[in-house]
Amino acid sequence: MIELYKPDMYKKSIYDIDYKKLKNYGIKCILFDLDNTLVPYTKNKPSRKLKDFIERIKDEGFKVIIFSNSNKKRLTPFKNALEVDCAASCRKPSKFKFKKVLDEYKFLQSEVAIIGDQITTDIFGGNRMGIFTILIKPISNEEFFYTKISRLIEKKIIKKLEKKNLFKRGNYYD
Numbered sequence: 701m702i703e704l705y706k707p708d709m710y711k712k713s714i715y716d717i718d719y720k721k722l723k724n725y726g727i728k729c730i731l732f733d734l735d736n737t738l739v740p741y742t743k744n745k746p747s748r749k750l751k752d753f754i755e756r757i758k759d760e761g762f763k764v765i766i767f768s769n770s771n772k773k774r775l776t777p778f779k780n781a782l783e784v785d786c787a788a789s790c791r792k793p794s795k796f797k798f799k800k801v802l803d804e805y806k807f808l809q810s811e812v813a814i815i816g817d818q819i820t821t822d823i824f825g826g827n828r829m830g831i832f833t834i835l836i837k838p839i840s841n842e843e844f845f846y847t848k849i850s851r852l853i854e855k856k857i858i859k860k861l862e863k864k865n866l867f868k869r870g871n872y873y874d
């Protein structure tokens with residue numbers, strides 16, 4: 701089902717999302733992908749801008765969890781600097797870790813959103829799980845080897861989505 705690859709919202713970056721709108725939708729918990737969503741994968745600590753941003757989101761009452769396919773070692777400096785919870789080695793698009801987090805934190809699917817830069821992992825995984833999905837443009841062109849491969853698959857999926865007028869790269873929407 702190609703519809704499972706369509707994000708519910710599409711924005712240029714995490715800074716362009718209307719978080720009040722998410723609040724109004726009933727979202728209480730935000731799962732953030734790390735690499736190329738919050739930071740380029742070459743960075744191992746957050747910028748001042750990102751720190752301030754996460755602080756603001758937490759102040760607005762959102763539970764923030766970094767939800768990444770990267771391992772614990774990669775996530776720990778961000779967990780400490782941003783003072784957020786983390787789920788490592790999530791193997792998105794698998795539903796397993798999504799379920800675990802929802803269970804552990806006692807959130808309903810309707811109360812959780814995922815924000816990420818990859819259709820094949822973040823968006824497909826989130827949609828399969830029935831949570832709110834938000835795609836953003838990757839921060840950088842530099843990517844892991846495996847990400848480069850999944851981008852090839854993503855390209856084909858985007859073509860199919862475009863054919864059905866479901867999605868077009870660069871056409872942002874709420």
Ligand SMILES: [Mg+2]
Nearest residue numbers: 733735736817
């Ligand atoms: Mg990513």
